[in-house]
Amino acid sequence: MAKENSMGNIHEKSPWQDITEGGFVYGPGNSVYFNTGDWRVRTPKWDPEKCRQCLLCFPVCPDSSIPVLESKRQDFDFGHCKGCAICAQVCPFGAITMGDAGEGADE
Amino acid sequence: MIEIRWHGRGGQGAKTAALLLADAAFETGLYVQGFPEYGPERMGAPITAYNRLSETPIRVHSNIYEPDMVVVVDETLLKAVNVQSGLKEGGKILVNTKQAAEKVAESFPAFNGEIWAIDAVGISKRNLGKSLPNTPLLSAVVRLTGIMDKERFFSDMEHAFAEKFSAKPNVISGNMQALKEAWESALHVNG
Amino acid sequence: MSKKDRMSGNQAIALAIRQIDPDVIAAFPITPSTEIPQYVSAFKADGLISTEFITVESEHSAMSACIGASAAGVRAMTATSSAGMALMYEMLYVASSDRLPIVMAAVNRALTGPININADHSDSMGANNSGWIQIYSEDAQEAYDNMLMAHRIAEHEKVMLPVMICQDGFITSHGIENIEVEEDSLVKNFVGEYHPKKHLLNPKEIIGVGPYSISAYYYEMKMGQFHAMENARKVILDVSADFEKTFGRKYGFFEEYRMEDAEFAVLVMSSSAGTGKDAVDALREKGVKAGLVKLRVYRPFPAAELAEAFKGVKALAIMDKCDGLSGNGGPLGAEVRAALYGKTDGIKTINYVFGLGGRDIHVKDFFGIYDDLEALVKGESRPDCKHIGVREKR
Numbered sequence: 001m002a003k004e005n006s007m008g009n010i011h012e013k014s015p016w017q018d019i020t021e022g023g024f025v026y027g028p029g030n031s032v033y034f035n036t037g038d039w040r041v042r043t044p045k046w047d048p049e050k051c052r053q054c055l056l057c058f059p060v061c062p063d064s065s066i067p068v069l070e071s072k073r074q075d076f077d078f079g080h081c082k083g084c085a086i087c088a089q090v091c092p093f094g095a096i097t098m099g100d101a102g103e104g105a106d107e
Numbered sequence: 108m109i110e111i112r113w114h115g116r117g118g119q120g121a122k123t124a125a126l127l128l129a130d131a132a133f134e135t136g137l138y139v140q141g142f143p144e145y146g147p148e149r150m151g152a153p154i155t156a157y158n159r160l161s162e163t164p165i166r167v168h169s170n171i172y173e174p175d176m177v178v179v180v181d182e183t184l185l186k187a188v189n190v191q192s193g194l195k196e197g198g199k200i201l202v203n204t205k206q207a208a209e210k211v212a213e214s215f216p217a218f219n220g221e222i223w224a225i226d227a228v229g230i231s232k233r234n235l236g237k238s239l240p241n242t243p244l245l246s247a248v249v250r251l252t253g254i255m256d257k258e259r260f261f262s263d264m265e266h267a268f269a270e271k272f273s274a275k276p277n278v279i280s281g282n283m284q285a286l287k288e289a290w291e292s293a294l295h296v297n298g
Numbered sequence: 299m300s301k302k303d304r305m306s307g308n309q310a311i312a313l314a315i316r317q318i319d320p321d322v323i324a325a326f327p328i329t330p331s332t333e334i335p336q337y338v339s340a341f342k343a344d345g346l347i348s349t350e351f352i353t354v355e356s357e358h359s360a361m362s363a364c365i366g367a368s369a370a371g372v373r374a375m376t377a378t379s380s381a382g383m384a385l386m387y388e389m390l391y392v393a394s395s396d397r398l399p400i401v402m403a404a405v406n407r408a409l410t411g412p413i414n415i416n417a418d419h420s421d422s423m424g425a426n427n428s429g430w431i432q433i434y435s436e437d438a439q440e441a442y443d444n445m446l447m448a449h450r451i452a453e454h455e456k457v458m459l460p461v462m463i464c465q466d467g468f469i470t471s472h473g474i475e476n477i478e479v480e481e482d483s484l485v486k487n488f489v490g491e492y493h494p495k496k497h498l499l500n501p502k503e504i505i506g507v508g509p510y511s512i513s514a515y516y517y518e519m520k521m522g523q524f525h526a527m528e529n530a531r532k533v534i535l536d537v538s539a540d541f542e543k544t545f546g547r548k549y550g551f552f553e554e555y556r557m558e559d560a561e562f563a564v565l566v567m568s569s570s571a572g573t574g575k576d577a578v579d580a581l582r583e584k585g586v587k588a589g590l591v592k593l594r595v596y597r598p599f600p601a602a603e604l605a606e607a608f609k610g611v612k613a614l615a616i617m618d619k620c621d622g623l624s625g626n627g628g629p630l631g632a633e634v635r636a637a638l639y640g641k642t643d644g645i646k647t648i649n650y651v652f653g654l655g656g657r658d659i660h661v662k663d664f665f666g667i668y669d670d671l672e673a674l675v676k677g678e679s680r681p682d683c684k685h686i687g688v689r690e691k692r
Contacts, residue, residue, distance in 0.1 A: 012514040016521035021458060022397030023519050024496055025506035129474045133304040142473030145330070145416060145656075164476070166572030168437070168469050169660035 243289030312337030321372030324363035371497025394429025399452030416656020560589025577664030
């Protein structure tokens with residue numbers, strides 16, 4: 001069996017014997033191991049000058065990719081941001097803009 | 108093995124009577140089956156219930172088509188149902204009726220077994236104050252099967268009633284009188 | 299010491315449940331299994347069990363509640379029949395793929411269409427590929443005994459699959475028969491306690507149950523179930539052997555009755571097996587080499603063992619209490635023929651459909667079946683699949 005507390009050991013090449021019994025998923029918060037950031041086509045850009053820290057953006061992020069530290073949002077978690085642009089839609093201050101396709105994908 | 112078929116109407120307790128008989132026979136060490144033929148519960152519709160009583164384990168799980176004995180809980184069924192169907196040569200028919208066995212026998216002109224009559228409703232009313240014909244019928248059926256003598260039966264039933272009616276001990280004596288009267292009063296003619 | 303008693307199949311199951319005292323029962327009433335949750339609620343009201351009895355609004359919810367309870371780490375049970383089981387079908391597959399050892403008392407009843415309350419096997423046969431272990435009972439005694447074995451099979455670490463214990467509705471569920479019952483303490487000791495290795499309520503190890511499996515994982519998950527079902531074969535036999543050692547009653551994948559030198563055999567399940575045995579005895583008196591096999595374990599299917607049991611037989615009747623309307627006989631017929639193929643070629647077979655919707659089968663019907671088998675061996679022709687006990691114009 002795979003090391004059951006490390007779901008990172010189970011992947012799309014794992015033989016059936018390594019899949020946990022019943023498909024049980026061990027350990028909470030394991031979606032952090034799944035780098036959805038490479039799905040991103042358009043990359044959001046955060047302008048800290050325009051940002052008023054109203055925090056309307058972080059709760060709408062479907063991938064929890066806007067970290068908040070001491071009540072202040074930080075720059076994006078580009079390892080997981082899929083570039084859905086919802087944050088850019090809700091920002092009242094134009095502090096989040098979306099880059100063009102392919103632009104800044106490596107940020 | 109003794110096979111018995113009960114004919115009653117939904118709600119009259121033929122199934123309960125069959126289960127009571129299975130209980131009584133079980134207490135004598137016999138192998139027993141007691142089962143109704145189930146359908147949608149319809150008060151008043153003709154129903155059948157069955158018993159098998161045997162000294163060896165019973166494996167067959169079909170209905171009974173050639174009974175040794177037929178018990179008719181409601182005499183109005185005599186006109187509605189062929190209760191004699193498949194009854195073995197020399198078998199027994201017990202009918203719950205106010206009429207004499209001779210009169211009941213007129214319903215079975217081509218029968219060569221024993222025809223028994225018992226006024227289970229009358230016995231019940233006299234001893235229990237209401238119409239609960241199952242107890243007297245059970246007594247007559249046990250007598251007809253010959254699975255145990257009356258002393259044993261009465262003593263078993265007294266224990267069963269004492270358990271069942273522990274909160275209402277006055278009901279016990281009425282039931283016991285009904286059993287005893289029924290045992291003695293069932294009368295028969297040869298068909 | 300076993301105690302001689304008499305009770306119905308439903309009472310026997312209820313007694314087993316009281317003795318097992320499972321943690322959770324979630325059930326919705328449906329004839330003819332309704333009595334089981336009724337007895338359970340009476341036990342609960344009388345303080346005889348510590349079971350959490352969950353009344354739900356449907357069988358889908360009953361199985362869902364069992365899944366939740368079992369995933370949380372407790373023993374969960376239910377009882378159902380017919381359309382109730384059909385309403386569970388979706389969740390039956392979830393229970394088995396989540397590898398939850400839920401135990402169901404199934405009281406077989408025809409599936410609706412047309413509506414009917416009496417016995418046949420269409421309900422559990424509809425679930426025969428749901429990943430549940432299926433064990434069928436001839437009478438109240440077997441229903442009781444199978445229920446006492448169910449949890450040990452289901453909860454075995456190499457199995458971890460749900461189990462349904464089936465018996466024929468009304469015929470055995472509501473008929474009073476003799477039975478030997480065991481002492482509470484011995485039953486508790488035999489069944490043992492359930493301590494799952496993994497469960498949802500363990501704060502030290504947080505888990506998720508029932509994840510979406512994309513095609514990269516679904517097949518591997520099914521392989522896990524496949525091997526668990528394979529492992530169940532040995533576990534069923536081991537638990538049955540321990541049951542025999544403890545309580546003295548012997549069980550295997552199936553029971554062979556007068557098969558030693560049998561030339562004409564019948565394979566049948568549940569209550570009709572007893573009726574068939576009476577026919578076998580009567581035929582043996584007349585010198586007919588008749589035998590009977592009663593299949594107890596239908597899932598996992600003991601194909602190799604059945605082929606071995608029938609290897610000396612000239613003709614075999616496979617009896618389905620369910621017409622799958624498949625155009626190829628009933629489900630048991632198809633599986634047994636597949637099991638024999640290439641192993642015991644030369645055995646002539648007829649697949650009989652019988653007993654649909656509570657149609658009675660009696661000893662004389664079995665005589666007709668053995669007559670067919672003899673005629674077949676003599677070279678007369680008989681259909682591959684035959685319906686018996688049905689009215690038809692000749």
